[in-house]
Amino acid sequence: MVWNYIKDELQPKGIVAISAHFTSTDESKILVDISEKPILIHDFPDHPLYDNFEYTWDLQGSPELGERVITTLKDFGIDAMGVHRGCDHGVWVPFRRGMKSSADIPIVSVSMFSYHCMPSYVKLGEALSSLRDDGIVIVASGKLVHNLAMRRYFKNKASPTFVKEFDDEAERIVSVGAAGDDEGTKIFDMYATSMSWGSFAFGLPNHTRLAQYDNDMTS
Known part of the structure; x- marks a missing residue:
């Protein structure tokens, strides 16, 4: 433990x-x-x-x-x-x-x-x-993800593809960070990747989010 x-x-x-x-x-x-x-x-x-x-x-x-x-x-x-x-x-x-x-x-x-x-x-x-x-x-x-709004929205739905992508990428980035490699920083700086703030901003203000991953999604 x-x-x-x-x-x-x-x-x-x-x-x-x-x-x-x-x-x-x-x-x-x-x-x-x-x-x-x-x-x-x-x-x-x-x-x-x-x-x-x-x-x-x-x-x-x-x-x-x-x-x-x-x-x-x-x-x-x-x-x-x-x-x-x-x-x-x-x-x-x-x-x-x-x-x-x-x-x-x-x-x-x-x-x-x-x-x-x-x-x-x-x-x-x-x-x-x-x-x-x-x-x-x-x-x-x-947590890496604490988006309660999206959790409620997808409660009885299949998880979107970016969730699996995020989980896989998170594991890799944590590993390289623990090893002292700066690769994680480079990935985060790439705005269009699934691990950047811009790609899926968990509960952040509207101006920091991209529409396709808007965490106020209602439909």
């Missing part, structure tokens, strides 16, 4: 988690939670099972690690600032499933950009990667 591997094999000094549910409110900055004890954000729209606050978790933050993340990003040319936001379900739900507590492994949440630009995310990953040399694990929380 991945959690056992993180805890027992890697034994990290801390975890930096980039949540798909944490988007910066500042167009020019990445936000980093610097809370000592981040609150749990129960951000589950229309989901009474979780919104009733019965689910709790012992979460430990780290102002020191948070400030280090900010410094690391700034040194890499990415503006960042500390906030006291709390931890959304994109982080605490998956970690809670595998860790009874994070008391011994502090977790710092890092936001996504307020805009969607693949080169910016590649740069963000490159900047954070240096933290691994000092025993910090970096986790990106969120």
Whole structure:
């Protein structure tokens, strides 16, 4: 299990988690939670099972690690600032499933950009990667696909062909990325490929989407 591997094999000094549910409110900055004890954000729209606050978790933050993340990003040319936001379900739900507590492994949440630009995310990953040399694990929380509108639309229909293409390409890109190859970056930069932001933008603003893969499809 991945959690056992993180805890027992890697034994990290801390975890930096980039949540798909944490988007910066500042167009020019990445936000980093610097809370000592981040609150749990129960951000589950229309989901009474979780919104009733019965689910709790012992979460430990780290102002020191948070400030280090900010410094690391700034040194890499990415503006960042500390906030006291709390931890959304994109982080605490998956970690809670595998860790009874994070008391011994502090977790710092890092936001996504307020805009969607693949080169910016590649740069963000490159900047954070240096933290691994000092025993910090970096986790990106969120599925490759989280388009609930399309999921509902195709509920009783055959999956479109681009779904299989996407799954196959995703596996290859993750593999080359793990191997330190930059082929993934080149593929993402090709606007017309099935893996680019433009080909199928999952829940992104209208101006970033192509009509043939519009995620507001209703017919």
